[in-house]
Amino acid sequence: MNSVCKSIVVSTIIIFAGLAATGEEYNSSDAVLRHEIKQLKDLILGIQEESVRDTERLQQEIETLRNGYESQISELNQKITRIEAGKSSTGESVGIAKTSRKIRDNSFNPSIGVILNGTFSDYSEKDSEMFGFGIGEEGERGREGLAIDESEINFSANIDDKFYGSVTAAIVREEGSDIVELEEAYIQTLPDFGLPGGFTLKAGRAFWTLGYLNEHHTHGDDFADRPLPYRAYLNKSFNDDGIEVSYVLPTGFYTEIGGGAFRGEDFPVGDPTGSSPQSYSAFFRVGGDLGDNHSWRLGGYWLGANANERGSNEDTVTFSGESDLYGADFKYIWAPTGNANESEVILQTEYFQRDEDGVYDDTNVGTGPVAFDDSTSGWYAQSVYKFHPQWRVGIRYSELQSADTPVGLVGSALDAAGYDPHSLSVMIDWTNSEFSRLRLQYSHDELSRGGEDDQLILQYIVSLGAHGAHKF
Amino acid sequence: MRYLLLFTAGFFVLCPRAVYAKVRVFACEPEWAALAEEIGGDQVSVFTATSARQDPHYIRAKPSLIAQIRKSDLVIGSGASLEVGWLPVLLRKAGNSRITPGNTGFFMTSEILPLLEKTGASDRSHGDVHPDGNPHVHLDPSNISLVADELVERFVLIDSENQAYFRNRHADFSRRWSAAKARWNDLVGSLRNKKVVVHHASFSYLENWLGLSRIATLEPKPGLPPTTTHLEYLLTILRKHPAAVILRTPYNPDKGSVWLSAKTGIPALELPYTVGGNEHCQDLFSLFDHTLELLQGMTDVK
Numbered sequence: 001m002n003s004v005c006k007s008i009v010v011s012t013i014i015i016f017a018g019l020a021a022t023g024e025e026y027n028s029s030d031a032v033l034r035h036e037i038k039q040l041k042d043l044i045l046g047i048q049e050e051s052v053r054d055t056e057r058l059q060q061e062i063e064t065l066r067n068g069y070e071s072q073i074s075e076l077n078q079k080i081t082r083i084e085a086g087k088s089s090t091g092e093s094v095g096i097a098k099t100s101r102k103i104r105d106n107s108f109n110p111s112i113g114v115i116l117n118g119t120f121s122d123y124s125e126k127d128s129e130m131f132g133f134g135i136g137e138e139g140e141r142g143r144e145g146l147a148i149d150e151s152e153i154n155f156s157a158n159i160d161d162k163f164y165g166s167v168t169a170a171i172v173r174e175e176g177s178d179i180v181e182l183e184e185a186y187i188q189t190l191p192d193f194g195l196p197g198g199f200t201l202k203a204g205r206a207f208w209t210l211g212y213l214n215e216h217h218t219h220g221d222d223f224a225d226r227p228l229p230y231r232a233y234l235n236k237s238f239n240d241d242g243i244e245v246s247y248v249l250p251t252g253f254y255t256e257i258g259g260g261a262f263r264g265e266d267f268p269v270g271d272p273t274g275s276s277p278q279s280y281s282a283f284f285r286v287g288g289d290l291g292d293n294h295s296w297r298l299g300g301y302w303l304g305a306n307a308n309e310r311g312s313n314e315d316t317v318t319f320s321g322e323s324d325l326y327g328a329d330f331k332y333i334w335a336p337t338g339n340a341n342e343s344e345v346i347l348q349t350e351y352f353q354r355d356e357d358g359v360y361d362d363t364n365v366g367t368g369p370v371a372f373d374d375s376t377s378g379w380y381a382q383s384v385y386k387f388h389p390q391w392r393v394g395i396r397y398s399e400l401q402s403a404d405t406p407v408g409l410v411g412s413a414l415d416a417a418g419y420d421p422h423s424l425s426v427m428i429d430w431t432n433s434e435f436s437r438l439r440l441q442y443s444h445d446e447l448s449r450g451g452e453d454d455q456l457i458l459q460y461i462v463s464l465g466a467h468g469a470h471k472f
Numbered sequence: 473m474r475y476l477l478l479f480t481a482g483f484f485v486l487c488p489r490a491v492y493a494k495v496r497v498f499a500c501e502p503e504w505a506a507l508a509e510e511i512g513g514d515q516v517s518v519f520t521a522t523s524a525r526q527d528p529h530y531i532r533a534k535p536s537l538i539a540q541i542r543k544s545d546l547v548i549g550s551g552a553s554l555e556v557g558w559l560p561v562l563l564r565k566a567g568n569s570r571i572t573p574g575n576t577g578f579f580m581t582s583e584i585l586p587l588l589e590k591t592g593a594s595d596r597s598h599g600d601v602h603p604d605g606n607p608h609v610h611l612d613p614s615n616i617s618l619v620a621d622e623l624v625e626r627f628v629l630i631d632s633e634n635q636a637y638f639r640n641r642h643a644d645f646s647r648r649w650s651a652a653k654a655r656w657n658d659l660v661g662s663l664r665n666k667k668v669v670v671h672h673a674s675f676s677y678l679e680n681w682l683g684l685s686r687i688a689t690l691e692p693k694p695g696l697p698p699t700t701t702h703l704e705y706l707l708t709i710l711r712k713h714p715a716a717v718i719l720r721t722p723y724n725p726d727k728g729s730v731w732l733s734a735k736t737g738i739p740a741l742e743l744p745y746t747v748g749g750n751e752h753c754q755d756l757f758s759l760f761d762h763t764l765e766l767l768q769g770m771t772d773v774k
Contacts, residue, residue, distance in 0.1 A: 189567075190572060197567060197568055197569065198566070200565070247567075250542060250543050252539060254536060254539035285535070287534070287535025288536045289536040292523060295532075295535065337526065337723075339525055339526045339527055341723070433599070434600060468557070469558070470530065470531060470533060470558045471533060472535060
């Protein structure tokens with residue numbers, strides 16, 4: 001810029017000089033003119049020299065800058081090389097202690113996971129009643145219209161070398177207010193605790209090992225609601241306070257056995273009395289692969305409960321007595337070359353039978369205590385097909401088999417009148433990433449005689465934070 | 473009841489004997505299984521949890537894997553949250569103190585290697601990112617050497633009786649590997665600065681070693697399948713700045729790369745990615761041999 005300005009100045013001076021020379025031709029002497037021209041020439045030359053010097057100085061400055069940068073860059077390069085060399089030398093040395101061994105997101109703070117979950121539901125029937133089983137509050141149909149479902153917050157981490165801990169709190173809407181429900185709060189032994197190999201002990205509150213779905217949080221389910229047996233027998237899920245031990249056998253074939261003892265406060269138990277556990281469980285599981293494409297798991301379960309005043313149907317119905325729940329589950333996954341990321345078919349089925357020997361009382365109808373000694377059963381089967389990495393479709397049928405109604409309970413909430421509730425659902429869901437899913441579900445429920453309920457549910461489920469587990 | 477107790481007691485006393493006959497290795501990916509076999513030879517028995525046709529990130533904690541990890545003496549995997557969805561579940565279920573993180577029997581190879589593409593703190597609008605760095609570490613022969621050096625130490629710590637055997641095998645492997653590395657390095661000059669498009673960032677260490685220059689990925693964000701919009705966008709880019717080849721692994725679907733190849737005339741190539749990735753790649757040597765062969769064949773045509 002500088003030199004351009006100077007050129008303009010120089011040219012202007014030359015032009016003016018020329019004009020001056022011609023204009024003063026007549027009234028000035030040659031000597032004066034020549035002197036002035038010489039002065040002008042000197043001036044011009046001076047300016048030109050200055051501009052040349054300026055340019056040279058500029059070039060020098062640029063050179064100095066460039067040299068500076070180049071030396072800085074090479075210095076940085078050397079530093080990088082040194083750092084990398086340092087790293088690989090740590091890598092090559094044998095030092096187990098030197099490595100960081102991090103497999104979770106944050107090494108000391110617990111993993112934090114948040115689940116957000118919302119639905120829009122439209123039901124054709126105003127009420128959804130199911131007779132003959134005594135349904136707990138969470139086993140009932142979800143809220144109609146726009147609603148958020150359970151919003152969950154989970155913290156989990158290895159506590160030290162011997163224990164793992166996890167807590168999950170769900171914020172739910174119940175009777176017009178948002179309440180916090182402690183779904184899980186447990187500790188679990190790590191192998192360094194010192195139990196014989198394959199043993200794990202879990203204590204606190206947890207979704208205990210019982211069937212397939214019970215262990216899992218509802219946001220991981222393949223359908224927007226739980227199938228009928230879970231709604232009737234487990235009030236959606238069994239997560240009493242208690243303790244459970246499990247043992248994985250050292251066999252080539254996966255075999256696990258275990259059992260637990262529970263406080264007896266959660267459905268299907270009731271109000272505990274005294275210090276001894278009111279409920280016990282036992283289970284076994286086997287499973288394996290067939291070639292690369294197929295994997296399966298089969299399990300058998302028992303949950304025995306000494307129920308005391310187990311409340312259901314908004315606490316108008318109570319049951320006291322022995323309640324034994326027997327279950328079986330089977331899960332089979334087919335994925336071409338075992339690559340479930342691209343496509344897979346999941347078949348899942350569970351069967352439950354509940355034997356009850358005790359006393360039912362429906363205060364709404366005023367039946368008074370009526371002896372009940374019978375069994376009911378329920379099952380569901382579902383299949384989900386992933387036909388695109390992000391798209392899945394599924395179908396589910398579930399059914400309950402009611403018991404004969406004792407004379408004293410005729411006309412009460414426990415009178416199924418020989419009717420077996422059943423429900424058929426279809427769904428399609430879109431999984432954008434491992435962390436978000438949208439689902440559309442249609443269900444046709446026939447839970448009581450003549451009560452046909454068409455349900456449309458639109459749902460979103462997202463998870464923030466910790467990377468979820470790829471459960472089987 | 474008494475017989476049952478006796479049986480159970482006998483079970484615990486006798487079983488560990490049988491288990492310790494050989495070092496049982498649970499390899500999360502086939503490349504580490506192959507390396508464990510190179511160094512462990514007859515003294516190890518190796519179970520491979522995944523195959524070359526499975527995306528090692530999207531594995532379920534299957535019953536068969538629980539049974540295997542329950543019995544293993546060493547777990548070797550890539551780490552850097554590649555197995556985050558399933559390995560922690562297996563470890564918690566198995567109740568096996570030999571392989572808990574921090575013990576000799578737990579070896580995540582990324583922990584001893586210089587990692588590429590460390591994103592540091594990030595959020596998931598960038599896709600399923602691995603903040604610790606890219607976990608697909610094995611396609612650089614120098615990384616294999618580093619892992620081999622550490623693996624032999626682990627074997628020696630687990631089974632010191634066979635120390636000489638493991639060290640001999642390791643020395644032999646290192647000799648052959650160095651020779652192969654020298655051979656490969658002579659071959660690969662022609663690949664330097666070739667432009668490549670990849671399905672997912674599965675080949676970053678190969679690119680880094682060979683000096684390939686990655687200009688795009690088919691996935692719009694890590695972990696998200698290719699979308700039509702993104703492929704159209706890549707098409708306009710590649711028409712202006714053509715690449716030499718479009719790369720994918722055996723577990724990536726071929727649709728995106730085949731479509732883009734047909735539109736641009738740039739060849740699409742399925743690299744074996746790991747041992748067993750195609751019929752030619754039965755060990756680590758043939759994996760690298762064949763990978764380079766494929767790449768050279770493809771880029772020479774251009």
